[in-house]
Amino acid sequence: MNLHEYQAKALLREAGVPVPPGQVVDDPQQARQAAQALGEGPWVIKAQAHTGGRGKAGGVRVVHTLDEVERAADELLGMRLVTAQTGPAGLPVDQVLVEQGCAIDREFYLSVLLDRDRARIAFMASDAGGMNIEEVAAEQPERILTTLVEPAAGLQPFQARRLGFGLGLSGDALKAFGRLLFGLYRLYLEKDASLIEINPLVLTKSGELLALDAKINIDDNALYRQGELQALRDLRQEDPREAQAAEHGLNYIALDGTIGCMVNGAGLAMATMDLVKLEGGEPANFLDVGGGTTAERVTEAFKLILSDPKVKAVLVNIFGGIVRCDLIAEGILAAARAIDIEVPVVVRLQGTKAEEGLALLAASGLDFITEEDFTQAARKAVAAAGGAT
Numbered sequence: 552m553n554l555h556e557y558q559a560k561a562l563l564r565e566a567g568v569p570v571p572p573g574q575v576v577d578d579p580q581q582a583r584q585a586a587q588a589l590g591e592g593p594w595v596i597k598a599q600a601h602t603g604g605r606g607k608a609g610g611v612r613v614v615h616t617l618d619e620v621e622r623a624a625d626e627l628l629g630m631r632l633v634t635a636q637t638g639p640a641g642l643p644v645d646q647v648l649v650e651q652g653c654a655i656d657r658e659f660y661l662s663v664l665l666d667r668d669r670a671r672i673a674f675m676a677s678d679a680g681g682m683n684i685e686e687v688a689a690e691q692p693e694r695i696l697t698t699l700v701e702p703a704a705g706l707q708p709f710q711a712r713r714l715g716f717g718l719g720l721s722g723d724a725l726k727a728f729g730r731l732l733f734g735l736y737r738l739y740l741e742k743d744a745s746l747i748e749i750n751p752l753v754l755t756k757s758g759e760l761l762a763l764d765a766k767i768n769i770d771d772n773a774l775y776r777q778g779e780l781q782a783l784r785d786l787r788q789e790d791p792r793e794a795q796a797a798e799h800g801l802n803y804i805a806l807d808g809t810i811g812c813m814v815n816g817a818g819l820a821m822a823t824m825d826l827v828k829l830e831g832g833e834p835a836n837f838l839d840v841g842g843g844t845t846a847e848r849v850t851e852a853f854k855l856i857l858s859d860p861k862v863k864a865v866l867v868n869i870f871g872g873i874v875r876c877d878l879i880a881e882g883i884l885a886a887a888r889a890i891d892i893e894v895p896v897v898v899r900l901q902g903t904k905a906e907e908g909l910a911l912l913a914a915s916g917l918d919f920i921t922e923e924d925f926t927q928a929a930r931k932a933v934a935a936a937g938g939a940t
Contacts, residue, residue: 552769553601557648558783559747559765566738568731568749570762573650575599582624583617585649592616593652596623600642601788603766604634610644613652620649638807643787653761658751659718660684663739671699672739674706674732676714680751706736720754727760742780743773792855799851801840808833809936811856811865811894813849815840815874823868826929831939835862841874849882850889857890864895864936868928871902880908884915895920895935899928 554562557575564570574585586594598610605611610632612623624647631641658680666673676696679687688695696717698710711729720728731752739747746768753763774781786794796803802817810832814820817839824834836859840852856865869879879900886892897920900908905923912919920935922928933939 552771552774552781552784553788554767554769554780554783555599555601555646555785555788556597556765557599557646559767560762562738562742562767563734563749563762563765566734568734568738568762569727569760570765571595571650571653573648575646575648576624577628577646579621579625579628582647582649583621586617586620589649589651592620594620595648595650595652596620596627597648597650598627598630598632598644599646599648600632600637600644601785602632602634602636602642604636605632608632608634610634623647624649645787653753653763654756655753655763656756657719657754658763659753660687660750661735661752662746662748662750663735663744664746664748666699669699671701672736674698674700674710674714674735676718678718680753684750700736706733724754724758724760731760742767743770743777744768745770792858796838796851796855799848801838801848801852801855803839803852803855804837805859806834806836807861808835809861809863810932811835811838811859811862812868813838813840813852813856813865814868815870815879819868819870823866823929826926827866827933830926830929830933832929832933832936835859846878846882846885849879850886853883853886853892854890857892857894862894864897864932865892866928866932867896867898867900868925869898869900869902869908871900871905871908875904876900876902876908877904877911878908880911883919884911884917887915887917895932897922897928897932897935899923899925 560570572589576582576585593613593615596612598605614620614623627644627647630644632644633641660677660680662675664673677694679694696714698714700706711732715725715728735747744767748766749762751763753761769780790805792805793803810827812823812834814823820837820839827834840848899922909921920931
């Protein structure tokens with residue numbers, strides 16, 4: 552689950568990480584009042600949306616008068632912010648963060664995340680703050696510093712000092728950086744975060760470290776014990792189909808293609824999407840109905856897939872290990888009775904009760920395309936959607 556910048560900064564502030572003074576508002580007049588309360592300008596008006604690259608997309612404005620504050624807030628509120636990460640539809644801007652500007656001396660990148668390959672929490676830092684860190688990693692990897700934390704020992708002071716020295720910090724700034732790292736480490740563990748990213752972390756001309764921007768992601772699997780954070784979820788920033796899928800225990804991610812995919816198991820779902828691509832088609836979604844799915848869940852999955860107007864064909868690919876294929880077939884038939892399916896549906900069933908499932912579909916009198924071979928099923932789905940792109 553993603554947090555807005557202002558929500559992330561509230562958590563950082565609680566963890567002892569210094570952030571600029573600011574206030575989130577949803578009205579231009581409130582923005583003016585917030586700027587007045589903060590003191591002298593300049594001020595920074597920042598669109599609140601779950602995406603990076605807001606500055607490049609015009610979602611961050613530096614202003615110097617109260618009239619400019621109000622004007623910038625008026626222009627940002629209600630817009631759909633389109634960045635390289637959002638796609639052409641963009642994301643709605645319902646709030647803006649008004650912050651007091653600061654005199655920046657240096658900018659850094661800092662993040663805390665899980666290194667799954669090494670089973671360690673990793674701190675990544677760079678003196679190339681404010682830049683696209685992916686580009687820095689690709690073009691100047693020597694500027695990326697990494698420290699891995701042993702879970703049994705936790706973050707050690709020497710690791711904090713080593714990162715600080717690597718960034719060229721010394722004196723009071725180095726000590727402040729160490730305190731900041733320990734605050735981030737506690738926050739990462741206590742809030743079940745999957746990512747904490749500060750870009751940029753700045754050293755001001757007065758020698759103060761500030762988290763100028765912040766991104767925090769919370770592990771979805773831990774939300775059951777993070778009730779306060781779960782209440783911060785902004786569904787308007789999410790694809791409504793993905794939110795609906797989560798309510799029914801489905802793993803759904805919308806894509807840009809024309810072939811809807813319904814598969815059980817994440818690995819098989821990825822293989823199905825790969826094979827669709829190999830045959831010249833484009834998947835419209837990733838959808839894992841789970842290993843122990845039910846007829847009701849299959850019905851909801853069909854509703855999700857067909858709610859995408861881009862879908863021209865549906866490929867159902869089920870391997871019956873835990874789940875029985877005849878139950879999947881019943882779910883497909885229930886979906887056909889409950890909703891108007893106007894696109895071709897290719898069904899591949901293999902495994903437990905596969906023959907019974909295919910027999911149910913054949914006896915239904917409905918126009919399903921059945922197939923036992925994986926490659927042939929993908930090929931037929933691509934053909935049904937209009938052929939290879």
